[in-house]
Amino acid sequence: MSIEAVGYLAPLAATPGVDAAAVAGTGVAGNATAPSGPGFGELLARGLDQVNRDLVSSQTDVQSLALGDAQNLHHVMMRLEEAKLAFQLAVQVRSRLLEAYQEIMRMQV
Amino acid sequence: MDYRSAFQISASGMTVEKLRVDVTAVNLANVHSTKGADGKLFRPMRVVSHESVGFAATMRHMGFSAALPGAAVASVESVDAPPRMVQDPGNPQADEKGFVAYPGINQVNEMVTLMTAVRAYEANVIAMNVAKTLAVKALEIGGNS
Numbered sequence: 001m002s003i004e005a006v007g008y009l010a011p012l013a014a015t016p017g018v019d020a021a022a023v024a025g026t027g028v029a030g031n032a033t034a035p036s037g038p039g040f041g042e043l044l045a046r047g048l049d050q051v052n053r054d055l056v057s058s059q060t061d062v063q064s065l066a067l068g069d070a071q072n073l074h075h076v077m078m079r080l081e082e083a084k085l086a087f088q089l090a091v092q093v094r095s096r097l098l099e100a101y102q103e104i105m106r107m108q109v
Numbered sequence: 110m111d112y113r114s115a116f117q118i119s120a121s122g123m124t125v126e127k128l129r130v131d132v133t134a135v136n137l138a139n140v141h142s143t144k145g146a147d148g149k150l151f152r153p154m155r156v157v158s159h160e161s162v163g164f165a166a167t168m169r170h171m172g173f174s175a176a177l178p179g180a181a182v183a184s185v186e187s188v189d190a191p192p193r194m195v196q197d198p199g200n201p202q203a204d205e206k207g208f209v210a211y212p213g214i215n216q217v218n219e220m221v222t223l224m225t226a227v228r229a230y231e232a233n234v235i236a237m238n239v240a241k242t243l244a245v246k247a248l249e250i251g252g253n254s
Contacts, residue, residue: 072123072124072127074120074123074124074127074234075120078116078119078120078237081116081237081241082113082116085112085241085244085245085248088245088248089248092248092252096251
């Protein structure tokens with residue numbers, strides 16, 4: 001999954017054609033001029049990493065259940081549900097991003 | 110990730126009820142057990158559960174903001190029930206009067222315990238499913254469908 005495709009939205013304020021002071025006045029883009037904390041791409045990568053870890057751990061649980069090592073069934077099912085929910089959240093974030101991207105691509109300049 | 114706290118709470122309840130079913134199964138399995146090799150009669154067991162004390166601290170440690178208590182097993186203790194005496198002179202375990210001592214297990218009570226444990230387990234599953242449905246519904250916010 002390429003996160004870089006989203007990345008080039010961020011330096012919008014820094015492009016020569018856009019006046020940074022004028023953009024900062026709008027308030028919304030004020031954050032873009034002075035970013036603090038982790039970037040959006042990093043947040044996304046961290047979230048995907050968490051989802052991946054959930055999926056791997058639920059896979060390990062299912063494996064131990066198949067081998068007869070599982071302590072109890074409901075913990076395995078619950079891990080599976082947690083992984084499923086985390087994955088659905090990631091899918092929703094992806095579809096929102098794609099929607100926003102397509103909305104911007106459709107924009108008349 | 111606060112939806113996970115509801116999962117953990119329901120899981121703690123399910124663990125308690127599962128143990129209750131296990132212990133009831135032990136009681137029912139030993140309903141016709143006589144004295145063992147050590148001369149001791151099986152004593153019926155019961156699960157005592159209480160609100161989990163360390164659960165809230167564990168939840169806070171795991172990063173959940175709402176630190177609510179779950180359920181936990183306090184102890185599995187033996188019940189002092191008088192043995193059931195059955196007249197059976199042919200039994201090698203019979204005493205001089207021809208009585209055999211069986212554990213004082215009330216099968217009807219055990220069946221009721223089993224049923225309530227199953228219902229409580231089901232209730233925990235439903236509570237967990239509702240929490241999951243809430244999370245899934247929240248993911249539909251702003252969706253096209």
